[in-house]
Structure formats: structure tokens, C-alpha cells
Amino acid sequence: MSAALSKRNVLVTGGAGYIGSHTCKALAAAGWVPVTFDNLSLGHRWAMKWGPLVEGELLDTAAVTAALRAHEVSAVVHFAASAYVGDSMRDPAFYYRNNLLTTLSLMEAMQAASVPVLLFSSSCAVYGDPVRLPIDENHPTVPLSPYGQTKLDCENAIRWYGQAYGLRWAALRYFNAAGADPDGQLGEVHDPETRLVPRAIMAVLGQGPALQVFGNDYPTADGTAIRDYIHVSDLADAHVRALEYLMQGGASTVCNLGTGAGFSVMEVIEAVTAQAGVDVPYHLAARREGDPSEVVADARRSAALIGWMPRHSSLGSIVRTAFTWHRDLKPGR
Ligand SMILES: NC(=O)c1ccc[n+]([C@@H]2O[C@H](COP(=O)([O-])OP(=O)(O)OC[C@H]3O[C@@H](n4cnc5c(N)ncnc54)[C@H](O)[C@@H]3O)[C@@H](O)[C@H]2O)c1
Known part of the structure; x- marks a missing residue:
């Protein structure tokens, strides 16, 4: 593969899941090759329609490094995580392992393979109980669950890695993802369904x-x-825009994704x-x-920085x- 083409290869962790698969579709439509890295613990093989699947475990740093190198990846979009607030209250150890340790493992692999750009799936759960509405990115972050805490811990680790190692990143804080691909090719299948x-x-x-x-x-x-319910295809579009923004040298950032x-x-x-x-x-x-x-989100920063408007x-x-x-x-x- 030529160097020019390899620049459009992106590793999508959790690309077989709900938001990840919709984002793979949007990335492919924008000329990217989305390479999914997923252990299929919650994801679906049928959702793999827009690029190859590397079946693997994110905690396996060597496997992630090998996938980044083999596919000549130039950026990572990181969805893979566990995302049930109630479960995280009952079993925080699993959440620290599958959300925080996986993210540290991924960043180690990115360093080893010299991949400089990371988009991270964060959540409005980092804010906790709102002290003002709508919630902008400067709102205090006081998570009420291990789930929200691990998302905030990941953001902080990513920020320090960015400062020390030159990683460029965006943490996208989604509000409530909902809806299905308007073309009918994808949708939500979670078991159990809690949303x-x-x-x-x-x-x-x-x-x-x-x-x-x-x-x-x-x-x-x-x-x-x-x-604040945000359509999954609008989330997908925001990832494509944020990726292009970072690839063009945009500064690292935290952005809310919601409708207001x-x-x-x-x-x-x-x-x-x-x-x-x-x-x-x-x-x-x-x-x-x-x-x-x-x-409810204040998403004006996303509009200003990456030109994103929910449609x-x-x-x-x-x-x-x-x-x-x-x-x-x-x-x-
Ligand atoms: N759905 C929402 O409303 C919402 C809101 C805010 C943030 N988020 C975040 O968005 C991301 C995606 O959410 P979703 O609803 O699409 O979840 P999902 O469960 O549908 O997808 C997660 C994917 O990650 C994979 N995965 C999990 N652990 C893995 C591991 N250790 N190694 C490899 N693959 C692994 C699963 O198999 C699955 O395909 C998550 O990080 C979640 O915290 C979701």
C-alpha cells in the first residue's frame, strides 16, 4: 500500500459495537479505511460492513501494536469499553480494567507503532450531578459512578500522554446516543438492553x-x-469531522456532543x-x-471547532x- 493511501487507515476499537459500527460507515463514506479491533464480547460480526475486522483483546498490547503496524494506521478512534452505569457500581474492578487499563494498553501500542492521533469516546457521565444547565465543557467533573470515573481517568491519562509524548487527541463527551442508521443498514443491539x-x-x-x-x-x-438524545449518525459524523480536524493539525480538545x-x-x-x-x-x-x-449539553464548542451540527x-x-x-x-x- 502506498504511503498516501496508508494515511487514510484508521483503527476503530469497538467498531463492531453500536456507535463504532455507525462511525465505520461514516469513515468509509469519507474515504477512510476503518480497521475494526474488537473482541466481539458485545459487538456483532454482522455490523462489519465497511472494513476489515481484527478480532482481539485490547489488553493485549502486542496484538494491538501488530494490528496498527500491519494496517499502516495513522489514527485511532477508541470506542471499546464497558458502558453500563449500574454494572459499574456492582463491579468497579471490571470497569477499571476494561475501560482504564485497556486505554493505557492502547496508548502504549500507539507509542510503539508511532500513531500520533487518538479520538476517545467519553461521556456526559464525567460531569455527575449538573450544577448548571446546559452543561458546557468547563462544568465541574464529579462522576457519580465507576463508569463515569473511568472515563474521566482515561481523559486525564490521555491529556498527560499528549503533553509528554506529543499525542494529539480529542475526547468526545457524548450525551445519550439513540436512533439507527437512516439507510437501515445498522442499528442498536445490546443484550441486555438498558437504554x-x-x-x-x-x-x-x-x-x-x-x-x-x-x-x-x-x-x-x-x-x-x-x-439530551443524540442520533447515532450525528455522533458518527462528529467523529469524521474531529478526525479530519486533528489530522490537519488541530489542537487537542474536549468536546460535548449533544443537541442542547x-x-x-x-x-x-x-x-x-x-x-x-x-x-x-x-x-x-x-x-x-x-x-x-x-x-442537557451545551455543544457550541463542537459547532465552532469541527463545524458539527446535528442533522x-x-x-x-x-x-x-x-x-x-x-x-x-x-x-x-
Ligand atoms: N451508548 C451511549 O449512549 C454512550 C454514551 C456516552 C458514551 N458512550 C461510549 O461510547 C462507546 C461505545 O458505546 P456503544 O454503546 O457503542 O457500546 P457497545 O457495547 O455497543 O460497543 C463496545 C464495543 O467494544 C468492544 N469491546 C469491549 N471491550 C473490549 C476489549 N477489552 N477489547 C476489544 N473490544 C472490546 C465490544 O465487543 C463492542 O463491540 C463506549 O466507550 C461508551 O462508553 C456511549
Whole structure:
């Protein structure tokens, strides 16, 4: 492969997962060759449509180094992680291992293979309970779970590696990813499924139990918690833009990815009901510990720095694409 071509090879850890696979599609459309590195613990072989799969374990630094060298990779997009807040409360050791140690292993491999650019999947979970809304990148970071803490610890490690070793990086703090590829080629399959939009859709389609609504006594208009839902294809587009930004010499940065608009659990239920033409079965349950009443992003930095604007993230578009995926397209539905 020529040196010019090799510059467009990017290693995507977790590329067989939900956000990673949508990003592989967007990267391929932008002329990149996405090389997925994934242990398939949670990812799917059927989602591998836009580039090769290297099946491997991120803690295996030598295997990651070999993949970076063999594919002449010039940048890494790092999605692979464990991402269940509740699980992380029960088993922090696993989260420190699979989120923090994997990221240290990856950066060691990048140093060994002289790969200078890293995009990191961070999360609004680094902020903890909002002290002001919307949440900008300078909001205090006080994570409420080992999951959020490991994401923040990764960001800090990446920053120090950047300073010492010249790594250029962007940490993208996603709010709530939702929706499915508008072309119907990809979508969300998590087992167990814990996120609101797919759970509401699966409940109405009879693919899962009735939805549990955790708390209706929050200080919001209808009493249910408000979140900022961002379409997975908009997240994918942001990664392509952030990658081009860094490849063109852009300074390392932390950026929020959200819409700035919040929707309550009841508003999501109403949108799914409208889409399905049938009521979503749900029942009320107690609040979950550590769930803030409202989490909404200020994503103006992403707009200014990488020219990113969400295009698919209206609640209607999120619900429509996800509903079609779960009803008609999802493997094993
Ligand atoms: N889904 C969201 O709403 C959301 C919000 C904020 C941040 N994030 C972050 O985005 C990233 C992707 O999330 P997702 O929802 O696509 O998750 P996912 O579980 O669908 O994908 C994760 C992928 O990583 C792989 N993986 C996990 N551990 C690995 C290891 N040790 N070695 C190799 N591969 C490994 C899994 O097999 C899977 O394919 C995660 O880092 C998550 O923390 C997600």
C-alpha cells in the first residue's frame, strides 16, 4: 500500500459495537479505511460492513501494536469499553480494567507503532450531578459512578500522554446516543438492553418487558427525568469531522456532543406511542440512585471547532429510525 493511501487507515476499537459500527460507515463514506479491533464480547460480526475486522483483546498490547503496524494506521478512534452505569457500581474492578487499563494498553501500542492521533469516546457521565444547565465543557467533573470515573481517568491519562509524548487527541463527551442508521443498514443491539429509546420500542413491539419509568417526582414539567438524545449518525459524523480536524493539525480538545434540547421520559414514551400507533406499556418505579433530574449539553464548542451540527437528532427522527430497525431489520428480532 502506498504511503498516501496508508494515511487514510484508521483503527476503530469497538467498531463492531453500536456507535463504532455507525462511525465505520461514516469513515468509509469519507474515504477512510476503518480497521475494526474488537473482541466481539458485545459487538456483532454482522455490523462489519465497511472494513476489515481484527478480532482481539485490547489488553493485549502486542496484538494491538501488530494490528496498527500491519494496517499502516495513522489514527485511532477508541470506542471499546464497558458502558453500563449500574454494572459499574456492582463491579468497579471490571470497569477499571476494561475501560482504564485497556486505554493505557492502547496508548502504549500507539507509542510503539508511532500513531500520533487518538479520538476517545467519553461521556456526559464525567460531569455527575449538573450544577448548571446546559452543561458546557468547563462544568465541574464529579462522576457519580465507576463508569463515569473511568472515563474521566482515561481523559486525564490521555491529556498527560499528549503533553509528554506529543499525542494529539480529542475526547468526545457524548450525551445519550439513540436512533439507527437512516439507510437501515445498522442499528442498536445490546443484550441486555438498558437504554430508554430501545426499551420503549421493544416494549411496544412485544420484544421486551413493559418499560420501567424510574421516578415521576423530579422537578420537571411532567415529573420524569430529562435527557439530551443524540442520533447515532450525528455522533458518527462528529467523529469524521474531529478526525479530519486533528489530522490537519488541530489542537487537542474536549468536546460535548449533544443537541442542547432535553426530552423527558414521558415525552419519549409519547413519541414512541405516536410512531407505533399503540400505547407503550409502562409502569412507574422508584428513582435510581444518582440519576440527575435533567442533563442537557451545551455543544457550541463542537459547532465552532469541527463545524458539527446535528442533522438527524429530532426526537421524531431518532424514534422513527430506531423503530424501523427494531421492527423490520434487526438480526434475530
Ligand atoms: N451508548 C451511549 O449512549 C454512550 C454514551 C456516552 C458514551 N458512550 C461510549 O461510547 C462507546 C461505545 O458505546 P456503544 O454503546 O457503542 O457500546 P457497545 O457495547 O455497543 O460497543 C463496545 C464495543 O467494544 C468492544 N469491546 C469491549 N471491550 C473490549 C476489549 N477489552 N477489547 C476489544 N473490544 C472490546 C465490544 O465487543 C463492542 O463491540 C463506549 O466507550 C461508551 O462508553 C456511549
